[in-house]
Amino acid sequence: MIFDSPAVERLIEAFRRLPGVGKRSAERLTMHVLTAPPEEAQALSEALADARTRIRTCSTCCNLTETDPCRQCTDPRRDHTTLCVVERPSGAMIIEKGGAYSGLYHVLHGVLNPLEGIGPSELRMDRLMKRLDCGGIREVIIATNATAEGEATALYLSRQIGKLGIRVTRIAHGVPMGGGLEFADDATVSRAIQGRTPL
Amino acid sequence: MIFDSPAVERLIEAFRRLPGVGKRSAERLTMHVLTAPPEEAQALSEALADARTRIRTCSTCCNLTETDPCRQCTDPRRDHTTLCVVERPSGAMIIEKGGAYSGLYHVLHGVLNPLEGIGPSELRMDRLMKRLDCGGIREVIIATNATAEGEATALYLSRQIGKLGIRVTRIAHGVPMGGGLEFADDATVSRAIQGRTPL
Numbered sequence: 146m147i148f149d150s151p152a153v154e155r156l157i158e159a160f161r162r163l164p165g166v167g168k169r170s171a172e173r174l175t176m177h178v179l180t181a182p183p184e185e186a187q188a189l190s191e192a193l194a195d196a197r198t199r200i201r202t203c204s205t206c207c208n209l210t211e212t213d214p215c216r217q218c219t220d221p222r223r224d225h226t227t228l229c230v231v232e233r234p235s236g237a238m239i240i241e242k243g244g245a246y247s248g249l250y251h252v253l254h255g256v257l258n259p260l261e262g263i264g265p266s267e268l269r270m271d272r273l274m275k276r277l278d279c280g281g282i283r284e285v286i287i288a289t290n291a292t293a294e295g296e297a298t299a300l301y302l303s304r305q306i307g308k309l310g311i312r313v314t315r316i317a318h319g320v321p322m323g324g325g326l327e328f329a330d331d332a333t334v335s336r337a338i339q340g341r342t343p344l
Numbered sequence: 345m346i347f348d349s350p351a352v353e354r355l356i357e358a359f360r361r362l363p364g365v366g367k368r369s370a371e372r373l374t375m376h377v378l379t380a381p382p383e384e385a386q387a388l389s390e391a392l393a394d395a396r397t398r399i400r401t402c403s404t405c406c407n408l409t410e411t412d413p414c415r416q417c418t419d420p421r422r423d424h425t426t427l428c429v430v431e432r433p434s435g436a437m438i439i440e441k442g443g444a445y446s447g448l449y450h451v452l453h454g455v456l457n458p459l460e461g462i463g464p465s466e467l468r469m470d471r472l473m474k475r476l477d478c479g480g481i482r483e484v485i486i487a488t489n490a491t492a493e494g495e496a497t498a499l500y501l502s503r504q505i506g507k508l509g510i511r512v513t514r515i516a517h518g519v520p521m522g523g524g525l526e527f528a529d530d531a532t533v534s535r536a537i538q539g540r541t542p543l
Contacts (some may be wrong), residue, residue: 150410156395161389164376165369176434177363178392179399179408180453189358190392193377195354197385200378209348209378235375254379 151177205276207252209234217250224248226283230302232256232275232290240288248286251276256294257301265301273302277309283299284312291318291336352378359543384416404475406451406468408433416449423447425482429472429501431489439487447485450475455493456500464500472501476508485512490535 151265153175160171178186202208210216215222227248232235237250253268265271276282285306289295303313319337320329330336352374359370377385401407402414403510409415416422423488426447430436452467464470475481488494502512518536519528528536 149415150395150399152391152395152398152410153408155387156391159384159391162380162384162388163373165372170364172437173364173434174362174434175395176437179395180433181361183396185358185361186392186396188354189361190389190396192355192358193385193389193392195419196349196351196374196378197382197389199351200349209352211351216348224501233375234379235372238371239373324403 202252202254206250207272208237208250209252222247225281227286228276228282228284229286229288231288232295232298236288236290246286248284253289253298256289256292256298258294268298270302270305274305277306277311282311284314286314286316288316351475360538401451401453405435406453406471407449421446424480426485427475427481427483428485428487430487431494431497435487435489445485446481452497455488455491455497457493467497469501469504473504476505476510481510483513485513485515487515 157171160166160174168279169334199211203210203213203218205214205218208215224247228251229248230251232253234252234269237252240246255263255268287299287302289298299315306313317340319340351467356370356374359365368390398410401409402409402412402417404413404417423446428447429450431452433451436451439445447463450472454462454467456462486498486501488497498514505512516539518539
């Protein structure tokens with residue numbers, strides 16, 4: 146305990162729980178907050194409490210939202226015949242920022258992981274299947290991560306959804322844009338070759 | 345606005361104001377906080393508010409503390425004849441963690457910077473000089489950073505303190521421990537040569 150202050154220690158510990166923040170970073174952030182104008186710490190403190198209170202999950206797509214159903218689910222300008230399935234809200238955010246997609250989303254809040262006891266009933270798959278049962282969706286794009294669990298989840302979903310006669314697709318995996326072959330790992334290069342498209 | 349939520353936007357903005365946190369990191373931290381158990385965001389929110397309320401600067405050494413005077417200033421086991429001058433509270437924390445120092449500290453809360461209008465009166469130098477006037481200090485170690493401003497501040501202080509007949513020293517600068525010459529920049533190598541010590 147460097148400053149002999151439990152309050153400072155608690156703040157360092159709270160910062161450390163954030164992703165990508167180690168002991169040194171947590172100490173640096175704490176020092177910053179304590180020496181910056183008090184309004185800054187107050188703004189962060191209030192924004193945290195406020196966001197956590199206001200934000201819930203949409204009862205339709207399970208994405209994070211202030212209103213239920215969320216603005217995306219009720220936006221008439223979006224394509225209501227296409228659904229993109231992502232692992233987490235951050236996935237939907239990243240695809241949204243890409244700007245190439247204007248359909249709806251469905252957030253699973255996880256992936257299948259039998260070793261950790263996460264099966265279909267632990268994810269929001271029942272809600273996804275109910276949504277598809279209601280009709281109107283013509284294509285489901287599966288955008289789970291390219292990990293073993295993400296791939297297994299994609300395969301499981303494609304089988305379940307295929308039974309309903311709905312088209313199931315997977316986002317492309319390959320060499321990132323702007324990146325040369327030199328920087329891609331073996332699995333990515335292998336996938337890029339397998340997934341080649343006609344020019 | 346990706347989630348169409350002012351609360352989320354405010355939280356992203358608040359995270360961005362932290363040092364070393366860019367737009368993407370702020371979004372990642374926000375997503376984490378919103379999907380992690382609610383207690384986590386609450387703990388960080390409360391720790392921020394609590395630390396900012398409890399922590400003040402010690403009226404003796406100007407370091408951050410919960411009690412005034414701070415525990416270091418009143419600790420009888422510390423060497424009360426040696427004073428280490430640092431730019432910021434983080435400097436005192438880092439030296440304290442090094443474990444080689446058991447004297448007292450004085451935090452300037454900045455360095456001389458005439459271009460930004462920061463002169464001796466903008467720093468806690470008056471308090472430092474008053475402290476030295478009271479007697480008892482036999483050595484002042486200046487540990488300001490090795491930047492142009494830090495060096496200028498060290499020189500200014502050494503002149504002022506020298507007039508009082510107190511020994512003034514500067515922490516050593518050179519090649520970091522565990523680091524080879526290959527990784528040191530020219531200025532560091534040059535300083536390491538100048539500051540060589542007999543073996």
